[in-house]
Amino acid sequence: MYRTHTCGELRLSDAGKQVTLAGWVQRIRKMGSLNFVDLRDRYGITQLVTDDNGPREVTDILNQLGREYVLQAKGIVAERQSKNSKIPTGDIEIKLSKLTILNPAVTPPFTIEDQTDGGEDLRAKYRYLDLRRNPLKNALMLRHTMALEARKYLDGNNFMEIETPCLIKSTPEGARDFVVPSRMNPGQFYALPQSPQQFKQLLMVAGYDRYFQIVRCFRDEDLRADRQPEFTQIDCEMSFVEREDVLQMFEGLVKHLFKTVLHKDFTAPFLRMPYDEALAHYGSDKPDMRFEMLIHEITKNVQGKGFSVFDSAKYVGAIAVPGCADYSRKQIDELTEWVKRPQVGAKGLIYIKLNTDGSIKSSVDKFYSPEELKNIAEVVEAKENDLILVMCGDKHKTQVALGTTRLEMGNRLGLRDNSIYKPLWVYDFPLLEWDDETQRFYAMHHPFTAPKPEDMDKYYSDDKYGLAEVKANSYDFVLNGTEVGGGSIRIHDSKVQHRMFEILGFTKEQAEYRFGFLMNAFKFGAPPHGGLAFGFDRFCALFGGQDTIRDYIAFPKNNMGRDVMADAPSYIDDVQMKELYITSTAPKQEEK
């Protein structure tokens, strides 16, 4: 037996016990003939001690040790002379009777401590060492608990976890597929699933009316701090449900996770907001509800006063930034430059300051009387000492730019506190999105999303503008400005589904080739159904109060989609290529 206890469990009540521990050397402190070793494992740190009265062999071995050596330590649990209240085992230490080096270790390239000296790049290369650190260990522990509690809740509500295949048919709608060549079927490829969407719908046809799966999904798109090429969803689907049933069920899941993982009670129903309102007031389809600073349209209030910039704009909107009337000229200039960056997309910035002495100062004083400016202030719900920021232009673009600015000002004012959680359902998304480049509609969610029943007339009309107004029976779960979940009531009527393919510009043959098996299945009695999928990595990151999902994935990819530890992807040899009937058009690289 390598150990009798872990390095995190011994307490004062264990004093006098003969124990054996195993773990890694966290730190050695030599005080002459009195020597300490902090021994670390997953569960904590226990101090080992030896002095002149201890066995000579122990001291000899102790002199050979370095950081991260793997040890087995035998000894007696003893009360410490001077205790350490910082760690749970701080009242005791192990008086060593025997010390064994199970394995030596080279000095790690960075310190294995909560505040490490290692940079991201280096830690990624030695991920297995980074994972020894508490912050990452705690992140993975949080993830484990989240998954466990999600399973408990769903199991308690009669959901069955069913696995769906990873080698599936490529359906090049939406994100790019990762593809896998098939050796036995020359020239043909599987795709890795972007989500198990079609399979879960088939499970509904099969009568498994409550399905879930914590499942890996793959999308071959560029990465971000919150986007990985392979990521995990809590994927769920239910039969015989309407939107309200789905929202209730998964609001319950989120509340269960809040309670069991973060010990936060959410008794009131989550806020709900139609997509149009989200865009109008927050300039985003995923509003951050932790602070107000709402966007207000002031087009009618500012036009016709001779200011040509506003007069020629389709839309003029504003936000009132609290307590920022004292912004200096320099700060306003800096902000103006900031909003003009492509990432924000505004053409310019007009300000109105509501000074504390009651006066009003703006960059458009020439065109507007103080009375008119006061009117605007009222519309945007500005108070004394507020700074009103005004933008104009195309309606959607300006709303989004105001939304981006709103988030930035929220950041600057410290209004986006990661310990506060404001959940929200956004619903009534447009069903379709027109793409100018390809001159066709795309499904905003996916092509199996049902239109809202009251929009069916428009859905079947050939009017492009009418179609653009059709709302989807879909919903997103948004937490603190991050889209964490999304779903919809699905189409279960093959007539409606065929109309969708028609709108998306598929010929019957194309629809048959891509989705034939699903359409065929629906002929055999598809129940009304709908569901939702949570982005599990993002969910974990939000619960952990972090902006990046990388810490919540044991072995993530870097910005370029590379595994820098294993150095993947990599070239394969010609034999392998030939066997798979594939050739590469990429420039040939010398193998290292």
Next chain:
RNA sequence: GGUGCGGUAGUUCAGUUUGGUUAGAAUACAUGCCUGUCACGCAUGGGGUCACGGGUCCGAGCCCCGUCCGCACCGCCA
């Protein structure tokens, strides 16, 4: 595909403004001293392809061009 920031000791960074002798600090590492440390302390020591390639110059870590790599973001992500 694009924008921004960055690449200097094992590691994290300073040095680049205004090119100029031997490139510094902290930490880590090594050695020695130390019986109550727990970020131990003290002393000593070793440690550098200034990312790579080219250019300008009497002279480049520093200026210019290109490449590679990392991070954040835009596009993209049904």
